[in-house]
Amino acid sequence: MPCYRCGVRQTDPERGQSPWRRGVLRDRLVLICPACQASTDWTADLEHCAQCRSAHLIRRLGQVECLDCGLVREPEASLVPARGPDPAASVPEPADATLADEVGRALERLLGRR
Ligand SMILES: [Zn+2]
Numbered sequence: 001m002p003c004y005r006c007g008v009r010q011t012d013p014e015r016g017q018s019p020w021r022r023g024v025l026r027d028r029l030v031l032i033c034p035a036c037q038a039s040t041d042w043t044a045d046l047e048h049c050a051q052c053r054s055a056h057l058i059r060r061l062g063q064v065e066c067l068d069c070g071l072v073r074e075p076e077a078s079l080v081p082a083r084g085p086d087p088a089a090s091v092p093e094p095a096d097a098t099l100a101d102e103v104g105r106a107l108e109r110l111l112g113r114r
């Protein structure tokens with residue numbers, strides 16, 4: 001996979017740490033070469049963790065995982081462009097029963113129970 005900014009190809013990584021960094025851009029895993037890391041504010045384009053604002057994210061199995069704090073974003077949440085803390089991160093109790101009730105009452109009114 002080439003660098004997403006300049007398109008340079010990654011040379012065969014030696015054993016140990018690669019100087020290339022991974023990130024997530026528009027829900028895709030991208031690689032950033034060492035030159036681009038040094039020359040630009042390369043994290044500005046990337047997605048950031050909703051919890052710790054780190055750009056050190058990876059994408060796997062449809063999920064986006066933060067390598068710094070371990071936060072995993074589920075695929076459903078990734079459909080919404082995340083800017084700032086994600087309110088969907090804490091899923092509330094399902095309110096289906098209440099909702100169905102309200103819909104039922106609204107329908108009754110609409111259908112003319114006078
Ligand atoms: Zn590059």
Ligand SMILES: [Zn+2]
Pocket residue numbers: 049050051052053054066067068069070071
């Ligand atoms: Zn994080």
